[in-house]
Amino acid sequence: MPLLSFTDFEAYADALAGVDGLMRVTGPVGRAWTLDILDAGDVTAMLGVDGAPALYNGLSQPGRYVVHISLPGSDAFMQGSATADDQFVWFAPGVEVHGFTRRQSQFLALDMDAAAVVQRAREVAGLFDDHIDRTYAVNVGRAEMAPIITLVTRALAIHRQSPSVFDEPSVRRSFSGQVIHALLRCMVLANPEAVRRTRGRPTLPRNEIIRLSLDHIHKSIRGEAVIGDLVLSAGTSQRSLSRAFDEVFGMGPHQYFMLERLHVIRKALREATPGTVTSVCARYGVWDQGRFAGMYHRTFGLHPSMELAAALESWRANTTARDKR
Numbered sequence: 001m002p003l004l005s006f007t008d009f010e011a012y013a014d015a016l017a018g019v020d021g022l023m024r025v026t027g028p029v030g031r032a033w034t035l036d037i038l039d040a041g042d043v044t045a046m047l048g049v050d051g052a053p054a055l056y057n058g059l060s061q062p063g064r065y066v067v068h069i070s071l072p073g074s075d076a077f078m079q080g081s082a083t084a085d086d087q088f089v090w091f092a093p094g095v096e097v098h099g100f101t102r103r104q105s106q107f108l109a110l111d112m113d114a115a116a117v118v119q120r121a122r123e124v125a126g127l128f129d130d131h132i133d134r135t136y137a138v139n140v141g142r143a144e145m146a147p148i149i150t151l152v153t154r155a156l157a158i159h160r161q162s163p164s165v166f167d168e169p170s171v172r173r174s175f176s177g178q179v180i181h182a183l184l185r186c187m188v189l190a191n192p193e194a195v196r197r198t199r200g201r202p203t204l205p206r207n208e209i210i211r212l213s214l215d216h217i218h219k220s221i222r223g224e225a226v227i228g229d230l231v232l233s234a235g236t237s238q239r240s241l242s243r244a245f246d247e248v249f250g251m252g253p254h255q256y257f258m259l260e261r262l263h264v265i266r267k268a269l270r271e272a273t274p275g276t277v278t279s280v281c282a283r284y285g286v287w288d289q290g291r292f293a294g295m296y297h298r299t300f301g302l303h304p305s306m307e308l309a310a311a312l313e314s315w316r317a318n319t320t321a322r323d324k325r
Contacts (some may be wrong), residue, residue, distance in 0.1 A: 003160060006033040009051060017044045018066040018111030019097050021058015023243040028052060030104055040166060042116040042176035045152050046109040053108035055100035065117050065132070067110040067183060069149065074105030079135065085149065087139045088183065095135050108152050110179060120180050127187060140186045149264045151175075154287040156202045157279055163281045172203045174223030175283035181226040209234050217257050221264050221284055227257050261286070262299055269307040277304045 006012040012033035013023035029052040036047040060066045067090055070076045070083035078089045078099040078246055091097060093114050121127040155175050166172055188195055204212075216233040219225035231238050231254055245253045261284055268280050278289060281304075286292045296304045 002094055004037065005037045005072075006035070006051075009054065010034055012048075012051075013056070016048070016109065018058050018064045018109070019058045019091075021056055021097060024055050026053045026055055026100070027103075027311045036156045036160060038166065038175075040155075040172040040175045041169075042113045042173075043179045044111040045156060045175075045179070047106070047153065047156050048109060049106045050101060050104050053101050053103055053105075056097065058097040060091045060095050060097055061111075062094050063114045065112045065114055066097070066203070066258055067112070068099075069108040069110075071101065071108065071149070074107065075102040076100070076105050077105065079137075081137060082090075083137070086142045086145055087137050088145070088148075088186070089135075089137050090132075091135050091185075092133045101245045103210060107113055108149060108184070110152070110172070112180060117180055118185075120177075122185055127157045127184060128194055131187070131191070132184075138183075138190045140190050144186055144189060148186070149177070151178060151182065151287055158282060158287065162276065162278055165282045166282055170223035172282075173224075174282075175287075177223070177226045178183070178285060185228060192319050194247075204236050204240075205233075206244045206247065209236050209241060210248055213241065213245070213253060217260060220257065221261050222281070222284060227254070230257075258295070259299075262296060264308065265304070266296070266300060269304055270311050272311045275308075277308055280308070281303075283323055 004015060006015070009023050009025055009029075012035060013021065014035070015035050017037065017039075025064045031049075031051050033051040034049045038045045040160065066079055067088050067262075068076075068083070070085060072085050074083070076083045076099060078097075080098070083089060117132065118129070121132050122129075140214060166175075212234045213230060216225055216230055220227040220230075225233070231241055234241050236244075237289070242252050245256055249256055251259070265280060265284055265286070268283070269277070273279060277293075281289065281292060283288075293303050293305075296302075
């Protein structure tokens with residue numbers, strides 16, 4: 001979907017996903033109201049830029065969780081408290097949403113399917129239901145918020161440049177899963193007491209830890225799981241998991257995941273028909289193209305764009321040869 005631009009603030013407010021409400025302008029309009037939207041199924045991501053100071057009253061939709069993140073330079077208040085880029089405001093389904101800005105501001109908003117959030121919160125994060133079903137500010141600091149903001153803004157940029165990338169179900173699943181996992185992880189970090197804790201864990205043989213871990217790693221690469229859930233999927237502690245990988249592979253589990261994903265993407269690039277590096281990488285949950293290209297070059301000695309170009313040249317040559325028969 002292209003970037004939406006509105007001259008009418010009411011149309012802008014109506015386009016926001018996950019919340020039904022009314023906006024009231026409180027100062028002069030200095031620019032257009034713009035909204036960048038990415039619908040990835042379980043998660044709809046939005047980047048909004050307000051055209052003027054305004055206040056908002058609304059209601060989050062039933063069956064949807066909503067998250068609001070104020071971006072730098074904003075002067076915004078949600079639910080009676082100032083917001084910042086070191087936190088996010090978590091809204092449960094069907095609750096009142098109140099906010100205002102003192103200047104033209106910009107924000108990220110995430111509209112999430114409640115069933116997907118609840119399932120992941122219970123089975124993976126271990127959060128109590130009454131913790132996710134309330135509305136509050138989750139304060140975790142800029143170091144934890146920066147990766148979430150980067151993930152969402154880069155995915156929005158990719159979608160704006162190449163909308164067809166998100167036509168693939170694996171890309172949509174990967175993005176939605178990463179976003180939900182990152183938010184729930186922050187909720188756990190902000191309030192560890194909100195997590196159910198079990199006493200002890202049964203000791204698993206090393207080979208079983210590795211088997212479960214490799215299965216989860218390959219699911220994560222395919223967009224069917226999130227790599228951050230690896231410890232829980234392996235049924236062991238982080239220490240035992242790291243020791244098992246170090247003994248078997250000579251590296252940690254995250255390093256193994258990154259290496260395996262590099263090789264999977266290399267295979268996909270070398271087998272590619274017309275497409276882009278961006279579309280191939282997004283299929284496997286890679287949103288930071290610059291960092292990935294550097295890792296790819298250090299590992300294989302050439303950039304992914306060169307790998308793809310060689311594959312496309314071979315594909316065209318083979319296609320031409322077949323057409324001449």
